[in-house]
Amino acid sequence: MGGKVVTITSGKGGVGKTTATANLGISLANLGKKVVVIDADIGLRNLDVIMGLENRIVYDLVDIVEGRAKLRQAMIKHKKFEQLFLIPAAQTRDKMAVSPKDMVELTDKLREDHDYVIIDSPAGIERGFRNALEPADEVLIVTNPEVSAVRDADRIIGLIEAADKGPGRLIINRLKTEMVNKGEMLSAEDVFDILSLEIIGIIPEDEFVLSASNSGVPVSLNEGSRAGMAFANVARRVTGEDVPFMDLEENPGFFKRLMRFLDGR
Amino acid sequence: MTSLLNRLFGRPRKGSGKTAKDRLRFVLQHDRINLPPERLEEMKREILAVIVKYVVVDKDRVEIALEQRDRNQSKLVAEIPVVKQTVPPSPETYADSRQNNSDKPLGETEDSVDEGESAAGDAEEAAVASEDGEGADKEEKENKK
Numbered sequence: 534m535g536g537k538v539v540t541i542t543s544g545k546g547g548v549g550k551t552t553a554t555a556n557l558g559i560s561l562a563n564l565g566k567k568v569v570v571i572d573a574d575i576g577l578r579n580l581d582v583i584m585g586l587e588n589r590i591v592y593d594l595v596d597i598v599e600g601r602a603k604l605r606q607a608m609i610k611h612k613k614f615e616q617l618f619l620i621p622a623a624q625t626r627d628k629m630a631v632s633p634k635d636m637v638e639l640t641d642k643l644r645e646d647h648d649y650v651i652i653d654s655p656a657g658i659e660r661g662f663r664n665a666l667e668p669a670d671e672v673l674i675v676t677n678p679e680v681s682a683v684r685d686a687d688r689i690i691g692l693i694e695a696a697d698k699g700p701g702r703l704i705i706n707r708l709k710t711e712m713v714n715k716g717e718m719l720s721a722e723d724v725f726d727i728l729s730l731e732i733i734g735i736i737p738e739d740e741f742v743l744s745a746s747n748s749g750v751p752v753s754l755n756e757g758s759r760a761g762m763a764f765a766n767v768a769r770r771v772t773g774e775d776v777p778f779m780d781l782e783e784n785p786g787f788f789k790r791l792m793r794f795l796d797g798r
Numbered sequence: 799m800t801s802l803l804n805r806l807f808g809r810p811r812k813g814s815g816k817t818a819k820d821r822l823r824f825v826l827q828h829d830r831i832n833l834p835p836e837r838l839e840e841m842k843r844e845i846l847a848v849i850v851k852y853v854v855v856d857k858d859r860v861e862i863a864l865e866q867r868d869r870n871q872s873k874l875v876a877e878i879p880v881v882k883q884t885v886p887p888s889p890e891t892y893a894d895s896r897q898n899n900s901d902k903p904l905g906e907t908e909d910s911v912d913e914g915e916s917a918a919g920d921a922e923e924a925a926v927a928s929e930d931g932e933g934a935d936k937e938e939k940e941n942k943k
């Protein structure tokens with residue numbers, strides 16, 4: 534079957550899907566994998582700027598689907614990684630220009646010569662989400678430790694299970710350890726208790742994420758960034774490697790619980 | 799330091815993080831079964847209204863709650879203490895006893911003379927659980943006895 538299609542989704546908007554997609558793409562490429570990242574957020578193109586590739590775009594996803602461009606023509610090669618490509622979203626088109634079936638056909642082609650195809654889903658539960666979900670072999674759900682984001686994550690997890698794409702794994706993004714310690718923020722453990730879904734990554738709040746989006750160089754290329762390290766760990770876990778959670782990710786007691794949860798499956 | 803102690807001895811949590819978790823549990827309980835809080839209350843009132851047509855219930859101790867282990871396992875758990883009647887109403891007198899079920903029962907049969915316990919003193923509990931219909935079956939068997 535070839536490569537694996539990993540969809541990044543969330544329910545609520547603005548929780549870090551695009552950030553996660555870019556960093557996962559970079560980190561997997563850094564591990565020597567052949568990777569394509571697809572921006573499925575038609576009308577709100579973003580992944581190109583986060584990856585610093587905005588000035589190279591000629592064709593986009595809709596051009597491929599509608600036959601105006603060959604697949605290869607619309608794949609933009611990353612500046613640093615020879616084996617990392619971006620397929621950008623169309624900026625001036627509507628989500629309805631692409632169907633779930635189009636996405637399955639596209640990713641089936643990409644699977645043939647790539648290890649991973651990562652899809653950045655738009656927020657919401659509409660067509661764009663369906664497009665991103667349909668071809669997925671694995672779904673990663675991004676959430677913030679915050680009531681509304683977790684609530685929407687729960688809803689999206691229900692939809693993912695209903696579409697037989699479950700169970701999915703969680704990325705908890707923007708965790709502030711000091712606030713958790715003060716009892717002023719939901720901990721990763723709280724989120725785990727509530728959603729009962731395996732956690733694949735706990736990403737700290739990190740100012741470098743903002744500088745990275747300014748410069749177009751994702752944090753996983755910055756060795757001083759804790760968020761970058763956490764994203765790199767997510768990538769290794771995606772490849773099946775058993776990577777312990779870093780200290781900053783969560784307290785040790787919880788880590789033991791997580792391991793028990795995984796063993797019990 | 800406090801956080802270390804909390805970790806060692808199970809944190810007695812306060813702060814908005816705890817509030818967030820409680821509120822999340824609450825909204826998700828209702829989201830997951832697509833039944834808003836007000837409707838759930840309404841349903842509880844209706845359930846109880848039906849039950850009191852048949853038995854005398856210790857209203858202060860009634861508990862009907864929605865329990866949830868995860869997204870796919872919700873169950874409605876009810877604990878409805880039924881006040882033991884010295885004499886169970888026979889089918890013929892049933893209609894009467896329904897109207898004044900707090901009064902002294904009409905007519906006495908042999909096996910109902912029960913060591914003179916007071917009606918309110920002893921309550922039997924009827925638990926209604928509904929998960930995969932299992933609880934409902936049990937309930938039905940109980941009733942047949």
Ligand SMILES: Nc1ncnc2c1ncn2[C@@H]1O[C@H](COP(=O)(O)OP(=O)(O)OP(=O)(O)O)[C@@H](O)[C@H]1O
Pocket residue numbers: 543545546547548549550551552553574655656706707708736737738739740742743746760
């Ligand atoms: N770990 C983090 N630390 C600090 N800031 C972050 C972190 N993750 C994301 N952000 C910031 O949050 C904002 C939203 O991130 P992003 O665009 O990745 O979210 P999204 O889920 O893709 O949003 P949308 O639903 O609009 O597509 C951005 O400004 C980003 O810089």
Ligand SMILES: [Mg+2]
Pocket residue numbers: 550551552574579653655
């Ligand atoms: Mg986005």
